Amino acid sequence: MEIDIEKSMRTYGDSVLRLAIVNTKNRAEAEDIFQEVFLKLFLSQNEILNRITCEEHLKNWLMQVTVRLCRDHTKSYWNKNTDGFGEKIDVADERSGRDYEAVENQSDVTKAVLNLPYKYRQVIHLFYYEEYTTKEIAEILGEDETATRSRLTRGRRMLEFFVKED
Amino acid sequence: MMDEYKNDLDNIHVSEELINKTLLRIEEEKKKAGSEEVKETEKPVKKMDSRKIIKFTTFAMASAAAVLIFVNTNMMDTSHLTITEVDQVEVRSGDIPGLFTENNENSVLTEAEFTARIGINGRELIKSAGFEKCSIEEDKGTFYFGNDDMEVSLSLSDSEDLTPESMKEIEKNQIDGHEVTLAKDDNNFYATGEENGVSYFLTAKCSGSKAFLKLLKEYLKNF
Numbered sequence: 472m473e474i475d476i477e478k479s480m481r482t483y484g485d486s487v488l489r490l491a492i493v494n495t496k497n498r499a500e501a502e503d504i505f506q507e508v509f510l511k512l513f514l515s516q517n518e519i520l521n522r523i524t525c526e527e528h529l530k531n532w533l534m535q536v537t538v539r540l541c542r543d544h545t546k547s548y549w550n551k552n553t554d555g556f557g558e559k560i561d562v563a564d565e566r567s568g569r570d571y572e573a574v575e576n577q578s579d580v581t582k583a584v585l586n587l588p589y590k591y592r593q594v595i596h597l598f599y600y601e602e603y604t605t606k607e608i609a610e611i612l613g614e615d616e617t618a619t620r621s622r623l624t625r626g627r628r629m630l631e632f633f634v635k636e637d
Numbered sequence: 638m639m640d641e642y643k644n645d646l647d648n649i650h651v652s653e654e655l656i657n658k659t660l661l662r663i664e665e666e667k668k669k670a671g672s673e674e675v676k677e678t679e680k681p682v683k684k685m686d687s688r689k690i691i692k693f694t695t696f697a698m699a700s701a702a703a704v705l706i707f708v709n710t711n712m713m714d715t716s717h718l719t720i721t722e723v724d725q726v727e728v729r730s731g732d733i734p735g736l737f738t739e740n741n742e743n744s745v746l747t748e749a750e751f752t753a754r755i756g757i758n759g760r761e762l763i764k765s766a767g768f769e770k771c772s773i774e775e776d777k778g779t780f781y782f783g784n785d786d787m788e789v790s791l792s793l794s795d796s797e798d799l800t801p802e803s804m805k806e807i808e809k810n811q812i813d814g815h816e817v818t819l820a821k822d823d824n825n826f827y828a829t830g831e832e833n834g835v836s837y838f839l840t841a842k843c844s845g846s847k848a849f850l851k852l853l854k855e856y857l858k859n860f
Contacts, residue, residue: 588796
């Protein structure tokens with residue numbers, strides 16, 4: 472039995488792309504990650520077939536891989552834009568530019584979410600947009616539920632802070 | 638409030654072009670995998686040998702590196718704590734007092750905003766050395782303290798793991814119920830860990846491990 476990659480792309484592609492956009496804040500980079508995610512699905516399908524017993528499992532697996540690839544991407548982005556001693560090279564300028572190209576005609580709330588640090592906007596997105604429970608988010612992020620809950624609380628607080636500020 | 642966010646995100650869709658591009662990459666991968674399978678059946682013995690060599694070399698290199706780099710020394714009368722001596726802990730700008738500690742003009746947040754965001758006042762975490770200044774850059778805040786006997790810097794971030802690469806593999810210590818990684822190089826002592834979702838990296842130039850651990854315990858108590 473094989474996983475129908477094209478069908479998976481059409482069913483869950485939007486969710487993967489949205490999560491990647493929220494993480495990278497850049498459409499082109501998110502599309503690269505999208506390709507990597509489904510390529511990984513193709514390459515790992517034999518290993519994961521026995522673990523994926525229902526459609527929800529497949530979606531969770533895809534979200535997990537997206538999170539991991541975005542994390543790697545963020546690390547390499549930091550590395551690419553800093554010198555050997557961690558001194559920043561115009562990262563701040565690039566980041567502020569990235570905030571506005573990710574989602575077209577974004578509302579103040581979306582701007583505020585994208586303005587949150589990486590760890591928090593990920594949790595906020597998975598909770599409010601994808602409507603995952605904190606337990607499911609913890610599984611996707613590979614951390615314990617308490618940490619996820621505290622990150623969600625802190626993320627909410629920060630979001631309120633940013634929205635009020637605007 | 639989140640409805641606006643949902644509406645914005647609902648407008649994001651995968652294009653047909655992206656799906657086709659991805660399918661094309663998968664096809665290429667299929668072809669590549671097919672040709673590699675052929676090669677593997679042609680030279681099975683050689684492949685096995687090189688795998689073994691790589692495995693053995695990796696293991697040998699890892700063991701050698703472990704022996705060369707890490708020299709564990711129990712340095713305290715509280716002998717259960719281990720401060721691992723490393724060749725050099727790689728630090729970022731501002732992580733050590735005196736090293737690029739100018740105020741950062743690119744700060745996105747003020748100290749008050751940073752404090753509100755992470756919910757912790759960095760100034761209040763260390764009392765035995767006087768607070769000198771604070772520098773906020775991107776998602777990290779660094780607080781500097783000092784007295785006649787020591788110079789201390791404390792970096793905090795709620796979005797970034799501040800643990801230096803060279804400290805990531807070191808075994809953690811349990812100090813008053815907190816998991817902390819400890820290291821030293823020359824006269825510098827380092828502590829790193831995570832508390833309530835906030836990553837920290839503490840550095841201290843001080844007379845010895847006793848003074849450092851006293852400082853660390855004070856810091857952990859105030860967190």
